[in-house]
Amino acid sequence: MSETKNFTLAVVPGDGIGPEVTTEALKVLDAVAAQHGVTFDRTEYDLGAKRWHATGETLPDAELEEIRKHDAILLGAVGDPSVPSGVLERGLLLKLRFTLDHYVNLRPSKIYPSVGSPLANPGEVDFVVVREGTEGPYVGNGGALRVGTPAEIATEVSVNTAYGVERVVRDAFARAQARPRKKLTLVHKNNVLVHAGHLWKRTVDAVAAEFPEITVDYLHVDAATIFLVTDPSRFDVIVTDNLFGDIITDLAAAISGGIGLAASGNINPDRTAPSMFEPVHGSAPDIAGQQKADPTAAILSASLLLEHLGLTEAAKAIEDAVTADIEERTGAARSTAEIGDAIAKRAAG
Amino acid sequence: MSETKNFTLAVVPGDGIGPEVTTEALKVLDAVAAQHGVTFDRTEYDLGAKRWHATGETLPDAELEEIRKHDAILLGAVGDPSVPSGVLERGLLLKLRFTLDHYVNLRPSKIYPSVGSPLANPGEVDFVVVREGTEGPYVGNGGALRVGTPAEIATEVSVNTAYGVERVVRDAFARAQARPRKKLTLVHKNNVLVHAGHLWKRTVDAVAAEFPEITVDYLHVDAATIFLVTDPSRFDVIVTDNLFGDIITDLAAAISGGIGLAASGNINPDRTAPSMFEPVHGSAPDIAGQQKADPTAAILSASLLLEHLGLTEAAKAIEDAVTADIEERTGAARSTAEIGDAIAKRAAG
Numbered sequence: 001m002s003e004t005k006n007f008t009l010a011v012v013p014g015d016g017i018g019p020e021v022t023t024e025a026l027k028v029l030d031a032v033a034a035q036h037g038v039t040f041d042r043t044e045y046d047l048g049a050k051r052w053h054a055t056g057e058t059l060p061d062a063e064l065e066e067i068r069k070h071d072a073i074l075l076g077a078v079g080d081p082s083v084p085s086g087v088l089e090r091g092l093l094l095k096l097r098f099t100l101d102h103y104v105n106l107r108p109s110k111i112y113p114s115v116g117s118p119l120a121n122p123g124e125v126d127f128v129v130v131r132e133g134t135e136g137p138y139v140g141n142g143g144a145l146r147v148g149t150p151a152e153i154a155t156e157v158s159v160n161t162a163y164g165v166e167r168v169v170r171d172a173f174a175r176a177q178a179r180p181r182k183k184l185t186l187v188h189k190n191n192v193l194v195h196a197g198h199l200w201k202r203t204v205d206a207v208a209a210e211f212p213e214i215t216v217d218y219l220h221v222d223a224a225t226i227f228l229v230t231d232p233s234r235f236d237v238i239v240t241d242n243l244f245g246d247i248i249t250d251l252a253a254a255i256s257g258g259i260g261l262a263a264s265g266n267i268n269p270d271r272t273a274p275s276m277f278e279p280v281h282g283s284a285p286d287i288a289g290q291q292k293a294d295p296t297a298a299i300l301s302a303s304l305l306l307e308h309l310g311l312t313e314a315a316k317a318i319e320d321a322v323t324a325d326i327e328e329r330t331g332a333a334r335s336t337a338e339i340g341d342a343i344a345k346r347a348a349g
Numbered sequence: 350m351s352e353t354k355n356f357t358l359a360v361v362p363g364d365g366i367g368p369e370v371t372t373e374a375l376k377v378l379d380a381v382a383a384q385h386g387v388t389f390d391r392t393e394y395d396l397g398a399k400r401w402h403a404t405g406e407t408l409p410d411a412e413l414e415e416i417r418k419h420d421a422i423l424l425g426a427v428g429d430p431s432v433p434s435g436v437l438e439r440g441l442l443l444k445l446r447f448t449l450d451h452y453v454n455l456r457p458s459k460i461y462p463s464v465g466s467p468l469a470n471p472g473e474v475d476f477v478v479v480r481e482g483t484e485g486p487y488v489g490n491g492g493a494l495r496v497g498t499p500a501e502i503a504t505e506v507s508v509n510t511a512y513g514v515e516r517v518v519r520d521a522f523a524r525a526q527a528r529p530r531k532k533l534t535l536v537h538k539n540n541v542l543v544h545a546g547h548l549w550k551r552t553v554d555a556v557a558a559e560f561p562e563i564t565v566d567y568l569h570v571d572a573a574t575i576f577l578v579t580d581p582s583r584f585d586v587i588v589t590d591n592l593f594g595d596i597i598t599d600l601a602a603a604i605s606g607g608i609g610l611a612a613s614g615n616i617n618p619d620r621t622a623p624s625m626f627e628p629v630h631g632s633a634p635d636i637a638g639q640q641k642a643d644p645t646a647a648i649l650s651a652s653l654l655l656e657h658l659g660l661t662e663a664a665k666a667i668e669d670a671v672t673a674d675i676e677e678r679t680g681a682a683r684s685t686a687e688i689g690d691a692i693a694k695r696a697a698g
C-alpha cells in the first residue's frame with residue numbers, strides 16, 4: 001500500500017511557444033507522477049501578451065499572492081513583439097523572480113554526445129551556472145530624463161548587496177561541494193565594475209575559506225566567453241551576477257546542443273516562496289503555434305522542479321527519458337507534441 | 350622625388366606581454382614607413398604596473414596632455430595581478446579612452462581560412478563591432494557603502510546620453526553604408542535595461558531613416574552570443590554599448606581564430622584628440638617576457654592606426670603581410686619576435 005502525495009502547481013504558459021512547450025512538460029510530469037506516488041493539482045494563470053492587450057495587466061498583486069500559495073511554478077515563456085519591449089519581462093517574469101526571491105537562477109549545461117555542438121571539439125561539458133536572480137542591473141533602478149530630445153539621459157543602476165551576494169555564493173559553493181570536480185569559477189568584471197566586482201570577489205574569497213576542498217577561479221566575463229568556446233570542459237560551477245549570468249547561459253546553451261535543451265530553475269532556497277521552473281529560451285514568436293518548438297528544455301525544467309520538491313527519482317526518470325530520446329534523434333523533424341509524447345512514454349517506463 | 354611626411358606616435362607598451370607585442374608592431378610600422386614616404390617620431394610612455402608600484406601614479410594629467418599632442422597612440426596591454434584589479438584599467442586605459450573621447454571602439458572580426466576556428470562550421474565571417482567607448486556601465490559612476498560589512502551595498506551606474514549614443518550610431522551606419530552587405534545589428538538588452546535600451550533602439554530607428562539602403566536588425570545581447578557561435582556570418586556591422594561590446598568582441602575574437610589576431614582602434618572620429626590602437630587581448634601576465642605571445646593583434650592594430658591616419662596603402666601592406674603570414678602558419682611554434690620579423694619582411698615588400 002502506498003500513499004499518494006499531492007503537490008500544487010501554478011502554471012504560467014505565457015507567450016509565443018510558451019503554451020506549446022508547457023503542454024508537453026505537463027504531459028511528462030503526469031506520466032511520471034503516478035509511478036512515483038504523487039499527483040499535481042494545477043492552476044493555470046492566463047498572463048502574458050494577450051492578457052495585457054485585453055486588460056493592461058501584467059501581474060496583478062492579488063494573482064501574485066494566489067500563485068505564491070503553490071508548491072512550485074512552471075513557466076513557459078514571456079515576451080511578444082506586439083507589446084513594448086520590457087513591459088512583460090519586467091512586469092511579469094522579473095516581478096515573479098524578484099517578489100518570490102528567486103535568488104538562485106540555476107542553469108545546467110551538458111553536452112549529450114549524440115547532439116551536435118557548434119564547437120568542433122567541445123570535449124566533455126557538464127557544468128552549472130548559478131546566476132544571481134534578485135539584484136544587479138536587473139533591479140529596475142534606472143530612469144530617463146528629457147526622453148526623445150537630443151538632451152536625453154538614461155541610466156541603469158546595478159545594485160549589489162553583501163546580503164544578496166553572500167547567499168547566492170554560499171549556494172554555489174554548496175553545489176560545488178556536492179559535485180565530483182569541486183570547482184567554482186566566479187565570473188564578473190571587477191577590473192571595470194570595481195565596486196560591485198570587488199564585493200563579489202571578496203565574498204567568494206571569504207566563503208572559500210569555509211570550503212577548503214573547492215578550487216576557486218576568477219574570470220572576467222569577456223574572458224569567460226572565450227573559454228566557453230575554446231575550453232568549456234574547464235567549468236564545473238560558475239557563480240555570477242544577474243546580467244552576466246543571462247549572457248553566458250545563452251552562450252552555454254548554444255555550445256551544448258542549443259537553446260532547445262537548456263532548462264532553468266528560479267530557486268528560492270529558503271523556501272519562503274515557491275520556486276519557478278522555465279526553459280532558458282524565449283517565446284520565439286516567429287514559430288509560435290506551429291508545433292515546431294522543441295519542448296525538451298521545458299521538460300527538463302519540469303525535472304528540475306521535481307528535484308526541488310524532493311522527488312529525486314521522478315526527476316531522474318524524466319532526465320533519463322530525455323537522454324534516451326536525445327540519443328535516438330535522427331534529425332528527422334518531429335512536432336512539439338511528438339517529442340513530448342516520446343519522452344512521456346519513456347518516462348512512464 | 351617624393352616628400353616624406355612625419356607623424357608623431359605616443360607609445361604605451363604597458364604591462365605583461367604589452368611591451369613584447371608593441372616592439373613587433375613598431376618593427377612592422379617601420380618596415381612599411383619608408384616605402385610609403387612616412388616616418389614616425391615615437392615617444393614612449395612608461396605607464397602601467399611598474400610605474401604604479403614605483404610612484405603610485407597611473408596617468409598623471411601632465412603626461413596625458415603630452416600624449417594628447419601626438420598624431421596617434423599605440424598601446425600594448427594594461428593590467429597586472431600585483432596591482433589591485435581596476436586601478437590600472439580605470440586609472441590608465443579607461444582614462445585615456447574617456448579623456449581623449451574615443452567614442453568609437455572599432456573591433457573587426459574575420460576568419461582567415463587557414464586559421465582554425467573552434468567552430469565546426471563557422472562559414473564566412475567578416476564583421477566589425479562598433480563598441481561605444483565613453484559611456485554605459487564604464488563611466489565609473491558607482492560606489493559602495495559599509496564596505497566589508499554584512500550591510501555592504503555596491504552600485505554601478507550605466508550612463509547613456511542621446512548625444513553619446515547618436516554619434517556612435519551614426520558612425521556605425523556610415524561604416525555599414527561603406528560595406529557591401531550594408532547590414533547593421535544593434536545589440537542591447539532593451540527588454541530589461543529599458544531606459545538605456547530604448548534610448549539605443551530609438552536612436553538606431555531614427556538614424557536608420559537617413560540610411561534607407563541599410564538593413565537594420567536588433568538582438569538582445571544574450572541572443573547575440575548564440576548567433577556568434579551558430580551563425581556568425583549573419584553579422585556585418587554590430588553597434589553596441591560599452592559593456593556588451595567588451596563581452597561580444599572577446600567572443601568574436603575567440604570564434605575567429607583567437608584573441609591573438611584581434612585588433613582594435615579606440616577612435617575619436619572628430620579628431621579633437623589622437624586615436625589609440627591596441628590589441629583586444631589583455632596583458633597575459635602568465636606568459637609575459639617569454640616571447641610566447643602572438644604579436645599579430647598588435648600588428649593589425651598598427652594597420653588600423655595607419656588607416657586612421659589616411660595611410661591606406663601602408664595599412665593594406667600590413668594587412669596583406671599578416672594574411673600571407675597567417676596562411677602559411679604550420680602550427681610550429683615561433684617566438685614573438687620571429688612572427689614580427691616574418692610579417693615585417695613581407696610588409697616591406
Ligand SMILES: CC(C)[C@H](C(=O)O)[C@@H](O)C(=O)O
Nearest residue numbers: 079089093246280540541571
Ligand atoms: C526574457 C528575459 C527578461 C530573461 C532574462 O533576461 O533574464 C531571459 O533572457 C532569461 O534568460 O531568462
Ligand SMILES: CC(C)[C@H](C(=O)O)[C@@H](O)C(=O)O
Nearest residue numbers: 191192222428438442595629
Ligand atoms: C582591460 C579592460 C579594462 C578592457 C575593457 O574592458 O574594455 C579590455 O577588456 C578590452 O576589451 O579592451
